[in-house]
Amino acid sequence: MTQAVELRGVTLGFPGCTVLRDVDLAVQQGEFLGVLGPNGAGKTTLLRALLGLVRPSVGTIEIFGATAQPGRSGIGYLPQTRPGALPTVRGIDLLAASLGGTRWGLPFSSAEAKSEIAWALDQVDATALAQRPLAQLSGGERQRVLIAQALLGRPRLLLLDEPLSNLDPRHQRAVVSLLRDIQQKLSLTVLCIVHDLNVVLPAVDRVLYVGNGHVALGKVDEVVTGPVLSLLYGAPIDVVRSGEYRFAVAA
Amino acid sequence: MSPFDFEFMRNAYAAAGMVAVTAGVAGYFLVLRGQSFAGHALGHVGFAGAAGALLFGLPPLAGLIVVSTGGGMMMGLLGEGVAERDVGIGLVLAGALALGLLFLGFFTASASQATALLFGNVLGVDAHTLWALLWVSLFTLVVLAFMARPLLFASLQPELAEAHGVRVRLLSVMFLGVIGLVVAGAAQVVGVLLVFSLLVAPAAAAQRATPRVLTAIALSVALALAEGLGGVTLAFYTDWPASFWITALGVAFYGAAFMAKWRAARD
Numbered sequence: 406m407t408q409a410v411e412l413r414g415v416t417l418g419f420p421g422c423t424v425l426r427d428v429d430l431a432v433q434q435g436e437f438l439g440v441l442g443p444n445g446a447g448k449t450t451l452l453r454a455l456l457g458l459v460r461p462s463v464g465t466i467e468i469f470g471a472t473a474q475p476g477r478s479g480i481g482y483l484p485q486t487r488p489g490a491l492p493t494v495r496g497i498d499l500l501a502a503s504l505g506g507t508r509w510g511l512p513f514s515s516a517e518a519k520s521e522i523a524w525a526l527d528q529v530d531a532t533a534l535a536q537r538p539l540a541q542l543s544g545g546e547r548q549r550v551l552i553a554q555a556l557l558g559r560p561r562l563l564l565l566d567e568p569l570s571n572l573d574p575r576h577q578r579a580v581v582s583l584l585r586d587i588q589q590k591l592s593l594t595v596l597c598i599v600h601d602l603n604v605v606l607p608a609v610d611r612v613l614y615v616g617n618g619h620v621a622l623g624k625v626d627e628v629v630t631g632p633v634l635s636l637l638y639g640a641p642i643d644v645v646r647s648g649e650y651r652f653a654v655a656a
Numbered sequence: 657m658s659p660f661d662f663e664f665m666r667n668a669y670a671a672a673g674m675v676a677v678t679a680g681v682a683g684y685f686l687v688l689r690g691q692s693f694a695g696h697a698l699g700h701v702g703f704a705g706a707a708g709a710l711l712f713g714l715p716p717l718a719g720l721i722v723v724s725t726g727g728g729m730m731m732g733l734l735g736e737g738v739a740e741r742d743v744g745i746g747l748v749l750a751g752a753l754a755l756g757l758l759f760l761g762f763f764t765a766s767a768s769q770a771t772a773l774l775f776g777n778v779l780g781v782d783a784h785t786l787w788a789l790l791w792v793s794l795f796t797l798v799v800l801a802f803m804a805r806p807l808l809f810a811s812l813q814p815e816l817a818e819a820h821g822v823r824v825r826l827l828s829v830m831f832l833g834v835i836g837l838v839v840a841g842a843a844q845v846v847g848v849l850l851v852f853s854l855l856v857a858p859a860a861a862a863q864r865a866t867p868r869v870l871t872a873i874a875l876s877v878a879l880a881l882a883e884g885l886g887g888v889t890l891a892f893y894t895d896w897p898a899s900f901w902i903t904a905l906g907v908a909f910y911g912a913a914f915m916a917k918w919r920a921a922r923d
Contacts, residue, residue: 456819476821484815492688492812498869499812506809507822509802512869538867554816 407470409434409562409594410455415464417447417454424450426618427463432596434469434561437588438622439605440598442615443638448598449485451615452564455596456482468562476507481555485566486547496535496542496550497522504557525556528587545576549583556587563588565597569604577604584608602629603650631656659892664779668898671781672884674793675841675854680877681800682838683859685831689811692856693742694731694832697749698839699848701727704752706773706848707759716773717788720848721840727752728836732829776847776899778888785844792841799834807831808869845884846899853899854880857906861913879909 410432417425424447432438440448453459454466457474466473468480492499500522501514514522526532531549539547548568555563568584569577585608588595599605602612602625612628614621616637621628629651634642641656659665686695705723706716727748760770772780781789800807810817810824818824835855842851858879862872887902894901 453819458818475819480819482816482819484813484819493863493867494812494869495867498867502805502808502812502869503816503820506806506817507820508805510805511801512805512808 406434408432408467409436409469410596411467411470412461413465413467415454415461415466417450417459417461422447423618424615425461425620428620430613430620430622432594432613432622434594435592436610437585437595437608438597439602439609439612440596440615441600441602441612446616446637448615449566452482452566452596452598455564456480478558479561481558481560481563483551483555483563483565483568485570486551491539491547493538493540495538496531496547496553497526499539499550500525500535500554500557503554521557525553526550528556528591529553529583543576544572545579548572548576548580552580552583552587556591559591561593563593563595563597565595567598567600569599569601574604577601581605581608603652606649625651629653659889664781665888665892667781667783667786668778668888669885670786671778671789672845672888672898672902673881674789675838675845676858676880676884677877678793678796678838679842679851679854680858680880681873682796682835683855683880684862684873684876685800685807685811686835687856687859687863688808689831691832691835692852692860693745694728695835695839695855696852697745697752698724698728698731698832698836699843699851700749700756701752702836702840702843703773703848704756704759706843707756707763710769711759711763717785717840717844720843721792721837724839725833725836728832728834728839729829732825732832735825735828772847773843774847774849775897776843776845776850778845778898779891781844789841789844792837796834796837796841799830803827803830846902850899850903853903853906854883857903857910858883861909864910864913864917883909 408431412428412430415425415428442448450459454461455468455473457477468477501518502512504518504521526535529549529552531553534542534546535550542550569580572580581604584595584597587593597605606625611623612625614628614634614637617639619637621633621637629644631643634644634653642653643656645652645654686692702720702724705719709716709719806822807827810822810827814824838855839851842854846853859876861879862876865875866872883902883905886905888898890901891898
């Protein structure tokens with residue numbers, strides 16, 4: 406089976422900032438991957454590279470066996486949302502604008518587009534929420550609408566950029582379990598950037614740490630260790646366990 | 657005595673009506689994209705163009721159209737949020753206004769000519785200007801209709817649109833170019849200093865009143881028409897400047913939408 410995501414010898418970055426240096430990486434289909442790492446390590450840049458928006462200076466990036474490029478079908482993307490920058494529209498308008506938003510012409514939805522939108526909203530139980538202005542929704546409700554949007558076009562790969570930021574712990578858990586449910590139901594591959602590993606522990610199959618130009622991909626117990634994190638953070642780190650939870654602390 | 661008995665009033669209604677429709681539609685996207693201030697600044701850029709045209713003995717409307725449209729496309733080309741950066745825009749605005757002043761100084765223009773450029777002279781619109789406004793308005797609406805779908809997507813969620821392969825930069829250049837045209841038209845009615853009243857006030861009020869996209873665009877056009885035609889009518893009966901009435905109605909509409917929202921939030 407082709408890999409969902411495959412990086413071969415990838416070097417990626419901007420002038421004066423290297424995000425990845427000669428990285429090989431393979432994500433299998435149907436995996437739920439938590440993506441973690443220090444601030445500014447390039448987690449978002451990595452997702453943008455998978456979308457084909459940033460080109461690697463060396464190496465190849467393949468998504469389901471084809472070179473990454475913008476506008477590819479089969480990828481659902483949820484960019485990081487800046488609170489306060491929310492447009493004054495309803496959720497359903499947002500979905501309608503994005504579906505077929507690449508075609509020129511007037512913004513009317515076809516019957517086919519309407520049924521696709523209804524399907525996506527139904528997957529995350531957001532049909533009623535989508536009728537309300539986005540600004541009136543709570544953080545958790547808004548994420549459900551935006552996850553529905555990422556499902557438009559029936560993607561096989563979901564790239565989620567900090568879908569849990571600005572949510573309280575209860576809503577974080579709800580969004581994680583929702584993501585796990587739809588991932589299982591629709592057999593999706595998911596790459597999800599998060600800040601706190603412990604919140605996504607129940608959902609992830611493996612974790613991908615990005616830092617210092619390197620990546621570490623593996624089971625939680627293989628990656629979340631003092632030596633590995635020390636290398637990625639460029640500072641001595643100890644991992645302290647408390648029951649299921651793990652905490653990285655400065656050594 | 658009816659306003660329709662006078663040719664200058666029929667011309668004024670036609671000019672205000674055409675400008676209101678285009679400004680209502682284009683303004684919706686402008687406000688949605690957070691580029692209201694950029695639209696305002698394009699009026700000032702156009703002022704320098706109009707004054708420069710006068711200096712060289714060319715029609716001021718032509719100078720206004722060329723320079724504000726070109727300026728808009730340049731802003732779109734510079735991209736990366738330039739059109740949303742207040743300091744940069746403010747400096748362009750001040751610089752263009754000063755340049756216009758210099759040109760008018762060389763031209764030794766009468767004060768009335770400067771006032772007409774700055775504050776509009778809708779009651780003095782001639783048939784030639786009306787035809788120009790008709791073509792500019794039709795062209796603007798056709799281009800907006802052509803780009804409406806990707807423009808809406810790129811305005812609501814630029815990162816996502818880019819990932820879907822929408823050419824966000826090209827859209828930005830096209831859109832701000834269109835805004836330059838709309839500004840040139842609106843300046844014929846309310847002048848370069850008050851284009852905000854037709855371009856931004858109705859659209860902002862409509863966006864406060866309803867979250868539905870198509871309803872908001874229709875409402876924006878309706879409010880702009882009410883402003884433009886109502887302002888011209890009030891000017892006829894009061895003998896106060898039309899630009900004053902149009903702007904006053906725009907501020908009143910926005911204030912009403914603001915109050916309605918505030919009261920709804922309080923209840």
